Amino acid sequence: MDIVSKQREKIHPHKFIMWVAIGSILMMFAGLTSAYIVKSNQANWEEVQTPQAFWWSTAAILLSSLTIQMALRAFKQRAMQQYRLLIALTVGLGIAFVVLQWIGFNWLWDGGVRFIGAGAGQFLYIIAGLHALHVIGGMVALTVIFLKAFFGKTRSYSSVPVEVAATYWHFVDLLWLYLLIFFVWLG
Amino acid sequence: MNENITPNVPPGTTASHGGLHTGHDGNGHGHDDHHHKQSFVSKYIFSMDHKTIAKQFLITGIIWAIVGGLFSVLFRLQLAYPDETFPILETFFGRWAKGGQIQPEFYYALITMHGTVLVFFVLTGGLSGTFANLLIPLQVGARDMASPFMNMLSYWFFFLASVVMFSSLFVQTGPASGGWTSYPPLSALQGAAEGSKIGMDLWIVSMALFVVSSLLGGLNYIATILNMRTKGMSMTRMPLTMWAILFTAILGVLSFPVLLSGFILLLFDRNLGTSFYLSDIVLNGQILPNEGGSAILYQHLFWFLGHPEVYIIILPAMGLVSEVMSVNARKPIFGYMAMVGSLLAITILAFLVWAHHMFVSGLNPFLGSVFVLLTLLIAIPSAIKVFNWITTLWRGNIRFTPGMMFSIGFVSMFISGGLTGIWLGNSTLDIHLHDTYFVVAHFHIVMGVSAFFGMFAGVYHWFPKMFGRYLNNTLAYIHFWVTLVGAYLIFWPMHYQGLAGVPRRYVDFRLWSSFNHFTDLNKMITVVSIIVFAVQLMFVFNFFYSIFKGRKVRSTNPWGSNTLEWTTPINPGHGNWPGEIPEVHRWAYDYGKDGRDHIMQTEPLNPNETKH
Secondary structure (H helix, E strand, C coil), X not given: CCCCCCCCCCCCHHHHHHHHHHHXXXXXXXXXXHHHHHHHCCCCCCCCCCCCHHHHHHHHHHHHHHHHHHXXXXXXXXXXXXXXXHHHHHHHHHHHHHHHHHHHHHHXXXXXXXXXXXXXXXXXXXXXXXXXXXXXXXXXXXXHHHHHHHHXXXXXXXXXXXXXXXXXXXXXXXXXXXXXXXXHHHC | CCCCCHHHCCCCCCHHHCCCCCCCCCECCCCCCCCCCCCHHHHHHCCCCHHHHHHHHHHHHHHHHHHHHHHHHHHHHHHHCCCCCCHHHHHHHHHHHHHHCCCHHHHHHHHHHHHHHHHHHHHHHHHHHHHHHHHHHHHHCCCCCCCHXXXXXXXXXXXXXXXXXXXXXXXXXXXXXXXXXXXXXXXXXCCCCHHHCHHHHHHHHHHHHHHHHHHHHHHHHHHHHHHCCCCCCCHHHCCHHHHHHHHHHHHHHHHHHHHHHHHHHHHHHHHCCECCCCCCCEECCEECCCCCCCHHHHHHHHHHHHHHHHHHHHHHXXXXXXXXXXXXXXXXXXXXXHHHHHHHHHHHHHCCCHHHHCCCCCCCHHHHHHHHHHHHHCHHHHHHHHHHHHHHHCCCCCCCCHHHHHHHHHHHHHHHHHHHHHHHCCHHHHHHHCCEHHHHHHHHHHHHHHHHHHHHHHHHHHHHHHHCECCCHHHHHHHHHHXXXXXXXXXXXXXXXXXXXXXXXXXXXXXXXXXXXXXXXXXXXXXXXXXXXXXXXXXXXXXXXXXXXXXXXXXXXXXXCCCHHHHCCCECCCCCCCCCCCCCCCCCCCECHHHCCECCCCCCCCCCCCCC
């Protein structure tokens, strides 16, 4: 017996949970970016230049969306060798993304953007930092899935966990695109 | 096992939900699992059974309610007897009550923690956590939540938040003391007050953990209600409890993250030197370097949650009351679709009225008038609900069970408190009434006491389902009457104090000769508060005593109710139904239909019956 059953042939509850969670995470970033807009109209607002590294990190995370989609397809075709490789690649690109964000933060910091103040730079640390935390969360989930594919005691035929992870990964990708456009536009 | 279910189980998910079982004898208390032994820890502590998690939420909520209630008794002592000394307080609280008198700093900490504890830990965690967990799988016909693991995490984040908040009571500089709203700059500057030091950091951390708990719970509630209903359980056949909890969860999932973002900025301002909320401040004669921040920004972020939060508190109570009232009036709920529609309308309006908390904070008056209009619109769905409750009672065959008494009490409280909402929703009146006892009276009646009444209705009604025993009725009726009369005696006079201009949150009014005539009134309020608090302790005694010694439930459906939870065994095991999950053929409110007392949802339609 299982709790999660297709009682009514609807969307799998775990997938649905992910969609609602995405809505919830979006609200947090909506709160932060609207705070950014409100603040940017007030005195002592300082703009910053978007770090060069952010463009490279954008490329990395866009590419990782592609690899996780291919991983999902490989899983559905039961091409497990290929699937493991692609998941590992996705995690690798995720690490590259976070490292590049870190480099971008360092560049800003060395350029004199500190926590003192309340301009675009301080918001950028917080908003991009929180986004990076969400990417790290996704990487932890992918690593768990990856380890299960190697060491799992039971063989798993359900694509639901991989699909949920892929949905989340595409979401943090698109969220970053939104944030980047937002920073470039208003920063 | 259900033939319809097993073959469709997505393979591979079984492993992650292993250890599930159903009791054969339908007596899941202690000796139900012959073939799958659960340890004490996995059964009662790190349990994934939604019913156990519900009890964990309820008992944690009860403990918090005692703590939060005790705080109010303490600060009421100060308000009524500012000249007296209570040496016993010094014994317990040391320098916070030097010479047996509550010190101003301690007073502010008490009101702050009273608000925080009651609003979040009791009426959000304790109320939603208990009844969403208990009722969702039982009433929609599911074995458990969509993700039992996340559900367990939800409780343990709540527990962790509780531990952090509780520990803040014992730090050297005391707990947070800037009000439950924690407005900057008071909350953002360590040097602003004793309570703005480590106590404030612990408050923010605890609240962040609480937000995580609410989100994990809310995601599960939504997914379970929308995706895991049993065969035949269409949305419009669900009991109103489910609708109310669904909308509550949607409100929480959309508004709590915004609060979290506000707290993150506050943490940075406190500890890393940013100035999101700080500008042009002189603190203890020192000019601070912070510039360009806006304290109003925090108020926007806070009240974008803060206002939906009051509906997060009241909607589940409304759902519980609707269900208990219909069962005990032996009548279908009046205007089922209007009830659902008004819940939806309240949910939408909840997001559009937050600035009515900020009428006097320098908000553009034109913007204020828009928020006045939107705020007053809430009167419409609220009035629809009140009308429907009263018409449900009308010519009903009312059984005055304790649950029913509290439901009727809820309607009384909700009307009394709701009417003053119309006053406060007007920005012009708010100039006079804001931050006075009028506001205190309003929200305590309409949100605090009402939600407690809904919660009590739920506890008395579903206690037999939770523990297989009844609460003691005599104690229950004493509990009800003293609480109802007491709540009115406490809060009704506060309206007059507020109209006279008595400000809230003030520690001492002795030098304010224009308020001298309220001295005796304040004493009366305090005495009644102590009596009402004592009666709540009696309820707590009744609760714990009845878990072990209460009268046993002998039938599966003691209230003659239609909903699915009463088709389970008296003490259901994990999985709820020993056999198949029942199929649903009708809505939840067929009471007194075709000359029959009640027709359960599982009963198929007659050939000449119309579908609902």
